[in-house]
Amino acid sequence: MATINENYLKLQGSYLFQTIARKVREYESRNPDTRLIKLGIGDVTQPIAPAILKALHRAVDEMGEAQTFRGYAPDLGYEFLRNAIVENEYRSRGIDIDADEIFVSDGAKSDCSSIQEIFHQNSAVAVCDPVYPVYVDSNVMAGRAGDYDQEKKLYGNLIYMPCTEENGFVPEFPDRRPDLIYLCYPNNPTGESITRARLQEWVDYALRIGAVILYDAAYEAYIGDSSLPHSIFECDGARRCAIEFRSFSKNAGFTGLRLGFTVISKQLVLAGQSVHALWARRHGTKYNGAPYIVQRAGEAVYSSEGAGQIRQQIATYMKNASFLKTALADAGYTVYGGENAPYIWLKTPNGMSSWDFFDLLLDRIGVVGTPGSGFGPRGEGFFRLTAFGTYENSLEAIRRIRTL
Amino acid sequence: MATINENYLKLQGSYLFQTIARKVREYESRNPDTRLIKLGIGDVTQPIAPAILKALHRAVDEMGEAQTFRGYAPDLGYEFLRNAIVENEYRSRGIDIDADEIFVSDGAKSDCSSIQEIFHQNSAVAVCDPVYPVYVDSNVMAGRAGDYDQEKKLYGNLIYMPCTEENGFVPEFPDRRPDLIYLCYPNNPTGESITRARLQEWVDYALRIGAVILYDAAYEAYIGDSSLPHSIFECDGARRCAIEFRSFSKNAGFTGLRLGFTVISKQLVLAGQSVHALWARRHGTKYNGAPYIVQRAGEAVYSSEGAGQIRQQIATYMKNASFLKTALADAGYTVYGGENAPYIWLKTPNGMSSWDFFDLLLDRIGVVGTPGSGFGPRGEGFFRLTAFGTYENSLEAIRRIRTL
Numbered sequence: 001m002a003t004i005n006e007n008y009l010k011l012q013g014s015y016l017f018q019t020i021a022r023k024v025r026e027y028e029s030r031n032p033d034t035r036l037i038k039l040g041i042g043d044v045t046q047p048i049a050p051a052i053l054k055a056l057h058r059a060v061d062e063m064g065e066a067q068t069f070r071g072y073a074p075d076l077g078y079e080f081l082r083n084a085i086v087e088n089e090y091r092s093r094g095i096d097i098d099a100d101e102i103f104v105s106d107g108a109k110s111d112c113s114s115i116q117e118i119f120h121q122n123s124a125v126a127v128c129d130p131v132y133p134v135y136v137d138s139n140v141m142a143g144r145a146g147d148y149d150q151e152k153k154l155y156g157n158l159i160y161m162p163c164t165e166e167n168g169f170v171p172e173f174p175d176r177r178p179d180l181i182y183l184c185y186p187n188n189p190t191g192e193s194i195t196r197a198r199l200q201e202w203v204d205y206a207l208r209i210g211a212v213i214l215y216d217a218a219y220e221a222y223i224g225d226s227s228l229p230h231s232i233f234e235c236d237g238a239r240r241c242a243i244e245f246r247s248f249s250k251n252a253g254f255t256g257l258r259l260g261f262t263v264i265s266k267q268l269v270l271a272g273q274s275v276h277a278l279w280a281r282r283h284g285t286k287y288n289g290a291p292y293i294v295q296r297a298g299e300a301v302y303s304s305e306g307a308g309q310i311r312q313q314i315a316t317y318m319k320n321a322s323f324l325k326t327a328l329a330d331a332g333y334t335v336y337g338g339e340n341a342p343y344i345w346l347k348t349p350n351g352m353s354s355w356d357f358f359d360l361l362l363d364r365i366g367v368v369g370t371p372g373s374g375f376g377p378r379g380e381g382f383f384r385l386t387a388f389g390t391y392e393n394s395l396e397a398i399r400r401i402r403t404l
Numbered sequence: 405m406a407t408i409n410e411n412y413l414k415l416q417g418s419y420l421f422q423t424i425a426r427k428v429r430e431y432e433s434r435n436p437d438t439r440l441i442k443l444g445i446g447d448v449t450q451p452i453a454p455a456i457l458k459a460l461h462r463a464v465d466e467m468g469e470a471q472t473f474r475g476y477a478p479d480l481g482y483e484f485l486r487n488a489i490v491e492n493e494y495r496s497r498g499i500d501i502d503a504d505e506i507f508v509s510d511g512a513k514s515d516c517s518s519i520q521e522i523f524h525q526n527s528a529v530a531v532c533d534p535v536y537p538v539y540v541d542s543n544v545m546a547g548r549a550g551d552y553d554q555e556k557k558l559y560g561n562l563i564y565m566p567c568t569e570e571n572g573f574v575p576e577f578p579d580r581r582p583d584l585i586y587l588c589y590p591n592n593p594t595g596e597s598i599t600r601a602r603l604q605e606w607v608d609y610a611l612r613i614g615a616v617i618l619y620d621a622a623y624e625a626y627i628g629d630s631s632l633p634h635s636i637f638e639c640d641g642a643r644r645c646a647i648e649f650r651s652f653s654k655n656a657g658f659t660g661l662r663l664g665f666t667v668i669s670k671q672l673v674l675a676g677q678s679v680h681a682l683w684a685r686r687h688g689t690k691y692n693g694a695p696y697i698v699q700r701a702g703e704a705v706y707s708s709e710g711a712g713q714i715r716q717q718i719a720t721y722m723k724n725a726s727f728l729k730t731a732l733a734d735a736g737y738t739v740y741g742g743e744n745a746p747y748i749w750l751k752t753p754n755g756m757s758s759w760d761f762f763d764l765l766l767d768r769i770g771v772v773g774t775p776g777s778g779f780g781p782r783g784e785g786f787f788r789l790t791a792f793g794t795y796e797n798s799l800e801a802i803r804r805i806r807t808l
Contacts, residue, residue, distance in 0.1 A: 001614030002583040003524040004677045008685060018479070018688055043475035053468040056697070057461060063660065064457040071447035071659040075422070106510055106662075106692070113690040117545065120407040137689045141521065179406040210405030255475040256467065256696045258510075273408045281412060284422055285541045286517040288510070291698060292660045293460070 007143040010155075016133050016374040017041050020358075027362055037397045039385040040368040042188065042342070044253040046316065048297075049309035052252065055300035059293035073289030076280060077104025077261070081295045084302040085261060089246065095233045097263060101276065103283055104298075106290050107260040108218045108247035112182075113138035114286075115214055115243060115262070118278040119180055126159035126178035128171055130189055130375030130382070132216070135182040153377040162378050163190060169336065169345075170194050173205050181206060183232075184216035186223060189375045189384045190345040191321075191337015196229040203232065206241040212268070212275070213242040218260075221251030221314055222321075223340045231263075239265035243275070250342065250388075252301045252310050259290055259298045317342050320394040321387035327398040342387040345372070357383050365400035411547040414559070420537050420778040421445050424762075431766055441801045443789040444772040446592065446746070448657045450720065452701075453713035456656065459704035463697035477693030480684060481508025481665070485699045488706040489665060493650070499637045501667060505680065507687055508702075510694050511664040512622045512651035516586075517542035518690075519618055519647060519666070522682040523584055530563035530582035532575055534593055534779030534786070536620070539586040557781040566782050567594060573740065573749075574598050577609050585610060587636075588620035590627060593779045593788045594749040595725075595741015600633045607636065610645040616672070616679070617646040622664075625655030625718055626725075627744045635667075643669035647679070654746065654792075656705045656714050663694055663702045721746050724798040725791035731802040746791040749776070761787050769804035 013019060020040050028036065048056070062068035076082070082099040090097040105111050113134050116125070125139050136158065139145050146157030154160055159178050161171030169192035170185075183202065185194040194202075206213045215232040223230055232242045244263040248254035268275040290298075300306040325338035334347040348357040354371030361367040361383075372382030387394070417423060424444050432440065452460070466472035480486070486503040494501040509515050517538050520529070529543050540562065543549050550561030558564055563582050565575030573596035574589075587606065589598040598606075610617045619636040627634055636646045648667040652658035672679040694702075704710045729742035738751040752761040758775030765771040765787075776786030791798070 002527065002616040002674055004674050004679065004682055005522050005524055008522065008682050009677070011685065041476070045470070045473070045475070047470050047473040048464075048467040050468065053464060056464045056467075060452075060457060060460045060464060063452045063460075064454065066449070066451050069449070069451040069657075069660070071449070071657075072445070073660060109692045110690060118409050118412065120409055121547070123406065134689060141686070141689070143525070212406040253473075253475075255692075256473070256477060258692060258695045270406055270408050273413070275408065278408055278412050281415065282545065285538060285545070286514060288513045288659075288662060291662050291695060293697075294695060 005141070007141055010140050010145065010148055011137060012148055016370070019374075020368065020370065023362065024368055031366070034366045036366045036368060037389065037393050037400065038368045039389050039393070039397055040370045042250070042386050042388060043255050044250065044388050045390055046253055046313045048253055048257070049306060049313065051303055051306035051309055052297045052300045055296045056293055059296035063293065070292040073292055073295065075284040075287070075289060076100070077102065077290065078292070078295045081298050084299050088302040090231065090233065093230060093234065095231060097233060097265065101263055101265050103262045103264065103279060104290050104295060105260050105262060105283075105287065106258040107249060108216060108245040109134055111260060111262045112214070112216055112245050114282070115279070116142055116144070116180065118275065118282055119212070123179040124159060124176065126161055126174050126181045128163045128182065128184070129160040129377060130163060130372060130379030131182070132184055132188050133375065135214070160376070163187070164378060165336070168192060170198055177209055178211050180214060181211050182214045182216070184218070186219040186341035187337070188219065188341075189343055189370065189372065189379065191341040191343035192345070193223065193225070193228050193340045196227065196234060199229050199232060200235045203235040203238045203241060207237050211241065212270075213238075214245070215242050216245045218245065218247040219250055219341050220246070222318060222342050224318065225340055228340055233263070239267040241268065243268070248298055248301060251314065253313060254297070257294050257297060259294050316391070317387045320389060320391055323391070324385055324387060324394055324398065328401070331398070331402055338387065344385040344387065346383050346385065348381050348383055351381060354380055354383055360404070361401070365403060367397050367400055409545065411545055414544050414549065414552055415541060416552055420774070424772065424774065427766065428772055435770070438770045440770045440772055441793065441797050441804065442772045443793050443797070443801055444774045446654070446790050446792060447659050448654065448792050449794055450657055450717045452657055452661070453710060453717065455707055455710035455713055456701045456704045459700045460697055463700035467697065474696040477696055477699065479688040479691070479693060480504070481506060481694065482696070482699045485702050488703050492706045494635065494637065497634060497638065499635060501637060501669065505667055505669050507666045507668065507683060508694050508699060509664050509666060509687070509691065510662040511653060512620060512649040513538055515664060515666045516618070516620055516649050518686070519683070520546055520548070520584065522679065522686055523616070527583040528561075528563060528580065530565055530578050530585045532567045532586065532588070533564040533781060534567060534776060534783030535586070536588055536592050537779065539618070564780070567591070568782060569740070572596060574602055581613055582615050584618060585615050586618045586620070588622070590623040590745035591741070592623065592745070593747055593774065593776065593783065595745040595747035596749070597627065597629070597632050597744045600631065600638060603633050603636060604639045607639040607642045607645060611641050615645065616674070617642075618649070619646050620649045622649065622651040623654055623745050624650070626722060626746050628722065629744055632744055637667070637669075643671040645672065647672065652702055652705060655718065657717060658701070661698050661701060663698050720795070721791045724793060724795055727795070728789055728791060728798055728802065732805070735802070735806055742791065748789040748791065750787050750789065752785050752787055755785060758784055758787055764808070765805070769807060771801050771804055
């Protein structure tokens with residue numbers, strides 16, 4: 001008799017952003033006349049840049065002619081895109097990554113959640129607390145997380161690494177030895193970053209204990225401080241212990257186009273087994289490539305015209321971030337992040353709980369953010385705002401918050 | 405210390421179509437002047453239809469304006485597409501499926517391979533032999549298949565259901581009781597179909613033993629015989645025991661655009677657990693939606709203009725199928741399929757092995773097909789040709805085969 005994967009029953013509530021979406025829908029049906037300011041989910045608002053649109057139209061035209069029509073894409077991505085990525089994201093920074101170490105996909109979320117499949121079922125998994133929920137939930141589904149402790153709000157088998165005001169939201173090495181370590185910098189949700197020296201320490205640690213670092217660098221384009229690392233492969237030895245996830249969603253507004261990539265060096269070998277080969281096999285068997293037209297759009301991100309337009313978009317979002325951070329600090333809030341990442345991580349006032357603050361902002365002033373506790377127990381007492389809104393909405397959000 | 409998922413080491417060789425691609429590359433580098441006729445992989449060759457191109461261009465334009473820009477898509481797909489699917493694929497055939505039972509995705513391959521995740525680790529899995537390799541390989545990766553028997557060329561824990569000339573390539577119920585049953589009709593690779601009455605027997609069987617049928621109907625658009633079922637949901641009770649996979653790849657040429665959908669009725673409940681809810685949770689956590697522009701392209705498939713253009717494309721492919729089948733039969737081959745599916749399944753001459761026949765066709769006459777044994781041991785002695793080439797190439801393939 002067919003039965004389900006019971007690990008799914010260990011998942012807590014529904015996916016954070018689905019819960020928020022439901023609360024927002026309910027609010028909107030009760031308050032049809034209020035204009036909500038949505039700074040919750042990390043979705044972009046600026047349209048696709050002209051150079052990328054042009055590439056999309058051109059590629060669509062190619063799909064309409066027998067001579068230029070493209071069917072199944074190469075499993076791991078078109079050469080033109082993999083080459084452009086290597087050239088612009090890695091070689092330009094002096095990082096030695098080959099085109100065939102790039103795996104093009106439909107986004108970092110898919111890859112971040114599926115990567116655990118190629119590792120051993122009994123892997124000890126370390127995650128930050130607070131953390132982007134996908135790392136945790138994908139391991140819960142796979143049966144690695146153990147049971148959820150309702151009181152501690154933690155899974156029994158995961159190794160949690162607190163990210164707090166005290167440690168600048170960069171974790172210490174955990175007490176228990178992990179096999180897989182998820183790190184994300186610039187960080188979602190805290191908006192804080194890691195220094196190159198500190199990241200090198202993590203790489204050295206991983207090499208020492210034989211762990212693999214799963215490094216989510218989806219927000220690297222928001223780094224303004226030139227001393228901060230854009231890629232974990234800037235660290236010595238990272239090719240032997242790290243996998244990097246990158247996205248076109250946030251740097252080029254592709255949340256609705258879907259494109260990302262994962263980098264696995266051929267030097268990443270575990271007990272004689274090439275992790276690159278495993279992921280290639282997984283990609284080839286369970287995925288069928290990103291759309292040709294979207295891969296051409298990705299290529300255009302690196303054209304000189306496209307790159308310029310995208311820098312402009314990022315600057316616009318970072319202007320929001322800077323404004324939000326300064327204005328909230330002026331209003332008396334304790335605020336983190338927002339300098340090299342599009343997220344503001346603020347402390348709720350008077351020790352209010354994250355969800356109470358969420359409800360207050362939604363119900364009293366029609367502003368939507370993300371409750372920090374949705375990212376883990378150490379997120380309790382914090383609240384995430386994104387800089388992905390328009391400048392006008394960022395202004396309006398602050399105006400309303402000042403009325404509280 | 406990080407270690408790999410050792411189930412991956414049980415996979416046999418590399419993915420079938422990657423092996424073929426390698427052999428073809430090697431041939432091409434040895435014979436740069438030969439024009440290969442490729443009737444191997446089931447990839448389409450006709451360009452995207454004009455009505456769909458128009459929808460793509462329109463959607464690209466929308467992505468370029470702030471007012472009409474779309475970021476993250478709804479997890480389960482846009483309403484406009486889910487409604488169009490329900491109306492045109494189901495209600496028009498008198499099948500009662502709701503829009504919120506449709507899960508839009510980037511293709512049937514992704515969903516067919518990931519669906520096993522939501523079922524119990526110990527599920528007994530039944531597959532046809534021969535079979536589309538993805539069903540097997542995804543279960544091998546998940547650790548359900550057991551060890552591979554090099555002599556039998558079978559995995560120890562899978563239940564194989566022979567599809568042979570004797571049973572018309574539609575399997576009998578297996579001796580051992582399965583929990584999950586993969587069926588694909590019109591069938592890849594044999595090109596044969598199942599009658600509605602026989603499919604109803606399978607549904608009744610699944611309901612009787614509490615199994616779930618995973619029904620891959622990616623080729624339903626090629627059905628010409630109006631008595632054959634396009635959907636398993638044409639059968640009574642299927643909503644309580646079946647999941648259906650559908651694709652835009654073959655009916656509308658979307659192999660390079662990537663769009664498909666999975667249908668799970670809310671009535672599919674296992675020991676009180678909604679399978680629909682599990683898949684929704686998986687979709688929301690590990691996937692981020694198909695691109696907006698591609699979903700608009702999917703919608704255009706159902707416009708009256710689009711539908712007409714697509715019927716034309718399918719007719720063209722089926723003209724190839726009919727020609728290939730007749731010509732091969734005339735040339736003395738025993739041939740199956742090709743009447744309600746774009747695949748021809750021919751018996752190799754003189755009991756030649758499938759790979760020997762593959763090498764013969766490639767090396768002697770520059771024609772690429774797919775060796776039947778790549779689909780399982782019961783495929784040995786057979787060979788698959790696709791009707792997705794151009795008519796000219798189909799003619800040329802036959803001309804060359806006649807010279808053997």
